[in-house]
Amino acid sequence: PNKGKIMSENRLKDIKNLEQRIESWLIPTGNLFVSLFHRIALFGIGALTVWAAGMSFYEMMQKPYASVQDLLLLFIYLEIGAMVGIYFKTNHMPVRFLIYIAITAVTRLIIDLVGTKHEADMGILLMGLTILILALANALVRYASNKFPSKTDNPSGE
Numbered sequence: 001p002n003k004g005k006i007m008s009e010n011r012l013k014d015i016k017n018l019e020q021r022i023e024s025w026l027i028p029t030g031n032l033f034v035s036l037f038h039r040i041a042l043f044g045i046g047a048l049t050v051w052a053a054g055m056s057f058y059e060m061m062q063k064p065y066a067s068v069q070d071l072l073l074l075f076i077y078l079e080i081g082a083m084v085g086i087y088f089k090t091n092h093m094p095v096r097f098l099i100y101i102a103i104t105a106v107t108r109l110i111i112d113l114v115g116t117k118h119e120a121d122m123g124i125l126l127m128g129l130t131i132l133i134l135a136l137a138n139a140l141v142r143y144a145s146n147k148f149p150s151k152t153d154n155p156s157g158e
Contacts, residue, residue: 038091068111069112072111079104096142
């Protein structure tokens with residue numbers, strides 16, 4: 001009876017040893033593939049942002065003047081580019097940049113509505129309230145990142 005127990009224990013040790021060897025290979029390989037995916041996706045997003053900004057700039061140059069909406073669109077592209085660059089360098093998503101993009105996008109909508117309707121209505125008021133909420137969210141993120149800094153050094157302040 002004791003011999004069977006020893007064989008069973010040895011077999012369990014062999015299985016655990018095999019599992020550890022497989023995991024010691026799979027985990028770094030999985031991490032490598034995730035990292036490669038992030039880099040390739042970031043490069044693609046960055047390239048498409050440059051292309052879209054270039055196309056928008058080209059279209060703006062075809063017009064006799066650039067509107068405020070056109071300029072705000074270029075700022076959105078700039079923020080996306082900065083966000084991709086920061087993520088490339090730090091592996092941290094700069095949440096504040098997403099908030100800035102949202103504020104700029106809502107501002108573009110307000111300008112479009114005012115330019116189209118030439119009057120203030122509830123939609124514009126709600127969009128203004130949206131900007132206020134986004135600004136408060138930005139202040140909260142800034143406060144939290146200063147009060148509770150991450151363990152790694154992050155130049156974007158997130």
